[in-house]
Amino acid sequence: MENGFVAIYWRDMVKFFRSKALLFSALIQPVLWLVLYGISMSSNISLFFPQGSNPPGVVSVNYMTFMAAGVVGMTILFTCLYAGQNVQFDKQYGLMKMIVVSPMPRSQILVGVTLGGITKALIQTTIVIAFGYVFGVHFFNGLTIVGALTAMAGVLMFAVTFSLGLMFLSTAIAMRVRDHNVSQAIITLLTLPLFFASNALYPLDSMPTAIRIASDLNPLTHFINGMRYFGIGPDFYSFGVRYSTSLEELFISLGFLVGFNIIMFLVAVRAFETTKEF
Amino acid sequence: MQTDGLIFLEKLKRHRISDWLNNPPISKGLQKVGTRINCVARRWKYVKEYAVSVEGLSHSYGKLRAVNDISFNVEKGQIFSFLGPNGAGKTTTINLLITLLPIQIGKVTIAGFDVTKEQNNVRRSIGVVFQDQRLDRDLTVWETLDFHGRIYSLSKNTRRPRIDELIELVELTDKRNEFAKNLSGGMKRRLEIARGLLTRPQILFLDEPTIGLDTQTRRRIWSYIKKVNKEGVTIFLTTHYMDEADQNSDAICIIDKGKIIANGSSENLKNSLGQDRINLQTDNDEKAVQLIKDVPGINQILRSSEGLIIHLKENAYLTPKIIDVLRTQGVEIISVNLMKPTLDDVFVHFTGKGLGEASQEGMGQNLGQQER
Numbered sequence: 001m002e003n004g005f006v007a008i009y010w011r012d013m014v015k016f017f018r019s020k021a022l023l024f025s026a027l028i029q030p031v032l033w034l035v036l037y038g039i040s041m042s043s044n045i046s047l048f049f050p051q052g053s054n055p056p057g058v059v060s061v062n063y064m065t066f067m068a069a070g071v072v073g074m075t076i077l078f079t080c081l082y083a084g085q086n087v088q089f090d091k092q093y094g095l096m097k098m099i100v101v102s103p104m105p106r107s108q109i110l111v112g113v114t115l116g117g118i119t120k121a122l123i124q125t126t127i128v129i130a131f132g133y134v135f136g137v138h139f140f141n142g143l144t145i146v147g148a149l150t151a152m153a154g155v156l157m158f159a160v161t162f163s164l165g166l167m168f169l170s171t172a173i174a175m176r177v178r179d180h181n182v183s184q185a186i187i188t189l190l191t192l193p194l195f196f197a198s199n200a201l202y203p204l205d206s207m208p209t210a211i212r213i214a215s216d217l218n219p220l221t222h223f224i225n226g227m228r229y230f231g232i233g234p235d236f237y238s239f240g241v242r243y244s245t246s247l248e249e250l251f252i253s254l255g256f257l258v259g260f261n262i263i264m265f266l267v268a269v270r271a272f273e274t275t276k277e278f
Numbered sequence: 279m280q281t282d283g284l285i286f287l288e289k290l291k292r293h294r295i296s297d298w299l300n301n302p303p304i305s306k307g308l309q310k311v312g313t314r315i316n317c318v319a320r321r322w323k324y325v326k327e328y329a330v331s332v333e334g335l336s337h338s339y340g341k342l343r344a345v346n347d348i349s350f351n352v353e354k355g356q357i358f359s360f361l362g363p364n365g366a367g368k369t370t371t372i373n374l375l376i377t378l379l380p381i382q383i384g385k386v387t388i389a390g391f392d393v394t395k396e397q398n399n400v401r402r403s404i405g406v407v408f409q410d411q412r413l414d415r416d417l418t419v420w421e422t423l424d425f426h427g428r429i430y431s432l433s434k435n436t437r438r439p440r441i442d443e444l445i446e447l448v449e450l451t452d453k454r455n456e457f458a459k460n461l462s463g464g465m466k467r468r469l470e471i472a473r474g475l476l477t478r479p480q481i482l483f484l485d486e487p488t489i490g491l492d493t494q495t496r497r498r499i500w501s502y503i504k505k506v507n508k509e510g511v512t513i514f515l516t517t518h519y520m521d522e523a524d525q526n527s528d529a530i531c532i533i534d535k536g537k538i539i540a541n542g543s544s545e546n547l548k549n550s551l552g553q554d555r556i557n558l559q560t561d562n563d564e565k566a567v568q569l570i571k572d573v574p575g576i577n578q579i580l581r582s583s584e585g586l587i588i589h590l591k592e593n594a595y596l597t598p599k600i601i602d603v604l605r606t607q608g609v610e611i612i613s614v615n616l617m618k619p620t621l622d623d624v625f626v627h628f629t630g631k632g633l634g635e636a637s638q639e640g641m642g643q644n645l646g647q648q649e650r
Contacts, residue, residue: 007428094412103401104429
């Protein structure tokens with residue numbers, strides 16, 4: 001006996017690693033963000049934050065390190081939201097019919113596709129962190145090897161938790177929406193506010209209240225909180241702004257992501273149950 | 279803390295005991311035996327009964343009733359052709375039978391399993407080849423089959439030898455590692471048939487298996503289908519090619535506007551038209567008509583460029599009699615041709631239109647249906 005989700009996952013991975021273009025763009029895109037946006041922002045950061053010097057004696061990090069966490073979050077966001085589209089393609093090419101007339105429970109499709117998305121997200125997270133060192137990103141600064149590995153485990157735990165909910169969401173959209181153009185449009189529409197109404201690229205303290213509230217309800221913000229907590233530290237300065245995250249706040253962020261996952265899981269289950277035509 | 283733990287353990291034990299008392303292992307064993315007997319009984323029943331049995335099946339999309347109270351049976355081991363113009367309800371019916379659409383009204387039994395209640399057993403008993411190609415372009419021939427085996431939970435040891443066997447059957451051995459996107463239309467179809475057979479189904483559903491293929495490939499595909507059928511697989515197929523249905527099927531069912539309008543063997547259907555025709559060429563058609571118009575059993579005599587066409591009322595064996603009458607009255611007979619009705623005639627007779635017209639007319643409707 002073999003579980004069907006393994007087959008779905010296997011196929012996803014085979015196609016991902018086989019398609020050089022897919023693999024290359026998945027790996028190069030986050031690095032390009034880091035290089036193009038990171039370096040140009042870093043060079044101008046003193047213009048935007050003229051008083052942005054950090055007080056002496058505190059942990060301070062450069063803008064590259066600060067925004068690298070945001071780039072990781074963005075990469076996971078994009079990758080996972082688009083990974084669910086595999087389901088849409090299966091529907092479009094009629095493969096989904098083949099799968100749904102098999103005795104395999106439909107939940108296995110969700111599990112397989114979700115695992116595929118998470119794997120891609122984790123590979124990309126690792127790539128961004130690794131490449132980051134070349135461009136002046138200093139994650140896990142001053143940690144021993146054991147400490148760095150533990151912190152990396154923390155980062156990956158947050159990455160998994162974050163991508164899980166996103167995968168449920170994107171798979172649900174792909175399953176429920178019949179037209180692939182509509183499904184793409186919905187996802188594109190989602191990514192933009194999710195990315196910009198968050199703490200990915202800039203501090204939120206001086207933002208209008210509405211955006212601050214939106215950002216607090218944004219799972220990306222909570223992932224980045226966790227990412228920065230483990231990658232940089234609980235208390236640091238960057239271009240004159242202090243970022244401190246207490247253990248309680250860390251758990252609130254984790255709790256938020258778990259809650260997000262539960263809701264998205266229910267949405268996905270509902271989408272799978274109510275879809276009758278493929 | 280410790281006492282809490284103890285209480286919890288105690289509760290757990292008690293729960294287990296009560297569970298055990300309520301549902302002793304002996305009764306579980308009996309239940310298993312019962313299920314087993316049930317299964318065997320059902321198998322036995324299936325052997326005695328039909329591969330597919332449909333009773334009072336209806337299906338509507340909103341207000342449009344695509345399938346309207348149809349009933350038919352397919353005997354085990356048959357090649358069964360399901361014919362009808364586009365938009366007649368063929369695809370809807372197949373989708374209902376293969377559990378792709380939920381049953382709204384009616385009862386369908388596949389391989390002895392109820393489609394509503396025992397979906398998974400039905401799914402395990404059938405193989406499906408859909409009308410339009412459903413292959414993952416980026417997987418190889420071998421991977422396509424392997425993936426299919428995996429979603430049906432076939433173990434590696436079961437599926438690998440079967441895959442080799444099937445690749446050989448459909449003669450794709452040298453294309454084993456070719457991507458599906460690089461295969462020709464006929465090869466793709468063969469791969470799909472191999473895939474449909476991988477799970478050793480009792481019933482194979484083929485929706486237009488030979489559509490869009492050249493004559494040679496069609497013939498080859500049919501030879502696979504027959505080979506498979508000889509091994510005991512019941513074949514349920516739809517096709518547009520009347521000649522194929524006529525030559526190959528044991529039973530034919532014609533559906534039009536959601537209703538079954540004819541059902542039987544090809545021979546019976548053709549005979550039921552009762553319209554054998556005699557094509558007669560003589561040296562004096564006028565005189566011939568005068569002479570034979572009163573022979574009992576003749577329905578109608580038409581004059582055409584190819585001579586006289588005599589429609590007979592039923593399968594009356596009138597040729598000798600007509601020849602006799604004409605000869606004795608001195609009319610020279612140049613040629614006599616006895617024409618049996620074809621399946622095409624049957625189709626036109628029952629649907630009121632040829633397949634060609636029907637497809638044109640039904641096109642818009644059919645497209646709408648596929649969208650659904």
